[in-house]
Amino acid sequence: MSANVAAAAKSAPASGETPAISVKDLRKCFGDHEVLKGISLEAHKGDVISILGSSGSGKSTMLRCINLLETPDSGEVRVDGELIKMKQGRDGHQMPADIRQVERIRANLAMVFQSFNLWSHMTVLENLVAAPTHVLKRPRAECLEQAEALLKRVGIWERRNYYPPHMSGGQQQRAAIARALAMNPKVMLFDEPTSALDPELVGEVLRVMRSLAEEGRTMLVVTHEMGFARDVSSKVMFLHRGEVDSVGEPKEMFARPPTPQFKQFIANFNK
Amino acid sequence: MDFDFYLSTMWSVLKALPLTLEIWFFGIAFGLLIATGLTWMRASGYKLGEYFTRGYVFIFRGSPLLVQLYLIYFGLSQFDFVRHSPVLWPILRDPMYCTIVAMALNTAAYESEIFRGALRAVPVGQIEAAKAFGMSAFTRFRLVTLPIALRLALPAYSTEIILMTKATALASVVTIMEMMGTAQKIQHDTFRPIEVLTCAGVIYLLLNLSIARLFAWVEYRLSPHLRPPPEQSQQIKPVPEVL
């Protein structure tokens, strides 16, 4: 029931509302290899956008350009309407003009990595508290309280004093999601959050992600989980060789693939 | 066996332990300072800094500490400006200070390489995560890079500290009466080198073993995440003998 309400809210974004994320004509080369050839994307509040594409199509690079882990060569990224200012570096490449601004924006865009990247010398609880206290400067007690609540939500509260290497992949990824949630982010970026997991651990992580989608979080999810893309997301975007091949409503896209490339892509998956 | 002789030798050498520890401590402390500077220069990304540290490491690791000590103690005093400098001369005419300077310069070369390696070994993913959460460069370094790198550097650093304990013995060749110098004197006076050097050897060995223990303890305390988790170690129960 609630899922339906949320889905209804998602499918009808108020026109004129500033998008949570808007990317225009993003380009990126590594050496002479052009990985992103002009990508544009808009995510409104409550959107869950699944980004699909075969390996090497530039999905990760796109996501990493949004929070400036990679510096785009050209194009613009806006978060909540705010343009990330760029300037010309000495070597001719673009670079962020104001690193403070980038840091402030990154704090609003929590990222969940394929390989978790939990800080291995901190316990799970410390992982959840580190950024909120040091970046957002929130009081420690409050952060701890929130962290415990989040860990209960993702079901690993009993492991709060464990170090990441002592947990299973699924538990680590759930801890990483909780760490992202602890920032109260405006948008969550997921880069193949289940790809490093054993098949039997994928479900527990997807369940958490589905519940986040249902509560109306804005999410960009790079994934190879077709089920998630079709059933949970509000929009599917298919990247092919660094370009947006097709975008659309998931049921529609999967039922009637708009391009031969996308058709081929899902055909390979269903094999 | 002449038990009294062993005891009195042991005691005489032990009385020189504070001097050995003094050289050791100051050598290590100044060495750490220089090494930190070198590591920073190397990591700063400036070509000049990189070339300087490379050259520094090449020179101080490639030649014996004894040559470095002689060069500092005997060689530098050939410069008029050294002998007339109110700052340098009091340091460079004193064999004890010279030993400390030589040790510090020498160990800094090895330590800067240890630190460089440790910094490079910090998993990039964890630094990236810190970036992605909006941490500033300084916060990132303080909360993530430094704690991880320090733990990684600890084993090699402790080895280097033990090498420094051994290096203090070189002070004896420039007339300092630390433990080795004292042992040398007793041995010359009594012509019983085996007994005397065994006594000194026992003390040096105990000293180094304690240092190694101390570092192992620090490492253990700092790395709970590298140990097996709590229950797992309880699960591994000894196999009952009946089996």
Next chain:
Amino acid sequence: MEFLNDLRDQVSTAYALLAAGWGVQLLWGIAWTLAVTIVSMLIGAVLGSLVAAAKLSHRGGLRFIGESYTTVFRGEPELLIIYLFYYGGTQVLTGVARSTGSIGSTDILNMPSFLGGVLAVGIISGAYQAEVFRGSFLAIHRGELEAARAYGMSAWLRFRLVIVPQVLRLAVPGLGNVWQLTIKDSALISVTGVAELMLTANKAARSTHHSLLFYTLAGILYLVMTSVSTPIFEKAERYTSRSFMRPK
């Protein structure tokens, strides 16, 4: 300008001193340093492989001996070991000679300084080599040993065909480090009067009062020796691991 004149004076003094015989002396010093290092490395290789085998043994007693060896000889100041072999050797030789009556009761039979020196440096080198060999052995792929057993190779055959070549290959970089360490340790035996490079530089510095010149020269010569050995060991590494590289 004055500085240039000064420098020219320095260079011509240096040249004169070297031409007056110190140059040849230094060359002899290098030769002795290399001799000491090579002999010490060989002694160390024999001791090191035995100690490594002891440390890897299933027998607790042997393991304890191996562990003690490496702990003691890596934990003691090198100078102390050198004194122990030189002066201790003299003490033992004198004692034996006096009791057999081959020297008078007040005479002293000195330990030959070269022998004392290479024994001491060799034993220290052995402790470090033992660690290198042990590490290399542990790094051999277990599966390869199992395969050798599965094909019915005897212990000796396994040792000769699988273990030795692999240990040698894996040990080369580590041995390169020990070699450099041993060159540097060899400078310490100048205290017992072996006329290697360090002692030669010492003598020259004392008798000419040009310590800066001679210690700098010695430093440079040590640098040359340690850095020339790097490409040699790299070549050796390429040679011993040729079967592990892709064909060109």
